[in-house]
Amino acid sequence: MKTTAYLNRLFGCAGRTAVVTGASSGLGAAMASALAQAGANVLAVARRRDRLEALAEETKSMEGRVEPCKADLQSTEDIAHIAEEVTRIFGGCDVLVSNAGSGIRAPLNRMEESDFSNALHLNTTAQWQLSKALFPLLKSSGSGRIINVASVYGLGAPVMHGLGAYTTSKHALVGLTKSQAVEWARHGITANALAPGYFPTELTESALADKELSARLRSFTPQDRFGDPSELATALLFLASKASPYVTGVVLPIDGGWTAW
Numbered sequence: 001m002k003t004t005a006y007l008n009r010l011f012g013c014a015g016r017t018a019v020v021t022g023a024s025s026g027l028g029a030a031m032a033s034a035l036a037q038a039g040a041n042v043l044a045v046a047r048r049r050d051r052l053e054a055l056a057e058e059t060k061s062m063e064g065r066v067e068p069c070k071a072d073l074q075s076t077e078d079i080a081h082i083a084e085e086v087t088r089i090f091g092g093c094d095v096l097v098s099n100a101g102s103g104i105r106a107p108l109n110r111m112e113e114s115d116f117s118n119a120l121h122l123n124t125t126a127q128w129q130l131s132k133a134l135f136p137l138l139k140s141s142g143s144g145r146i147i148n149v150a151s152v153y154g155l156g157a158p159v160m161h162g163l164g165a166y167t168t169s170k171h172a173l174v175g176l177t178k179s180q181a182v183e184w185a186r187h188g189i190t191a192n193a194l195a196p197g198y199f200p201t202e203l204t205e206s207a208l209a210d211k212e213l214s215a216r217l218r219s220f221t222p223q224d225r226f227g228d229p230s231e232l233a234t235a236l237l238f239l240a241s242k243a244s245p246y247v248t249g250v251v252l253p254i255d256g257g258w259t260a261w
Helices: 003-011 026-039 049-058 076-090 113-141 164-183 207-211 211-219 229-240
Strands: 017-019 041-046 066-070 095-098 143-150 190-196 251-254
Touching: 003 229, 017 076, 017 113, 026 041, 026 049, 026 066, 026 095, 026 229, 041 049, 041 076, 049 066, 049 076, 066 076, 076 113, 095 113, 095 229, 113 143, 113 164, 113 207, 143 164, 143 229, 190 229, 207 211, 229 251
Parallel strands: 017 041, 017 095, 041 066, 095 143, 143 190, 190 251
Antiparallel strands: none
16 A cells, blocks of 8 residues: 555545634644644634635635634524534534633632633633534544643643633543543544644733743643644544544643653
8 A cells, every 4th residue: 555545544634524622823723724724524613714715715725615704602592503504514523623712811819710610601602502512423433533732730730820710621621532532433433632732822922921921831741832723633643533433531631741750
């Protein structure tokens, strides 16, 4: 078998359809692009339609097709709309990449209850609601894949103050991932999570712009650098492809060694 054909069999996503949330920038945009490059049709979901349209234009030359879908995951109506749109445009869904999230920062002893609840809702509850809305499509796929984007802070405590709500929500997302893996295994659906370390995105730009804080964060990474969004692609495609049916309930850190200490 030729190398290209072999790699396509392992990692290719031609003929598959993916929903990627938080796709207007950062890791979400990189993952939507990686899936399109691998041949998947992608419903790119976010609140900023102009960014999604720019992503669709940038990926026009790729094998897969990217279609914008403006939606706010805090709205149950918008979550239903996502399921309707992926069915209308592509006829189904094989892969869900739950990447949208919030990084509210405030000390636990001073945080407002509404902020804590909002973090839990967007980072965990909305992910469950969307997976539930797409469950019939993922089940019909026969090789449904859920990839939740957690965090290294879903595996331990944060190294800087103010991320207690975020950390709590990401631990909960890991629990959701494992529960989806167990409950939905009989439907041919796998559920895994990626746990990124620090990557330069809109969510982290203020922290990484602070030279002292940036140096401290790098000190927790054995490779002494932050990740590049493109470095998520291989793990993403492995978990999204048909060639990983026996991998489920796994949390895969992509963190330059952060969680190895």
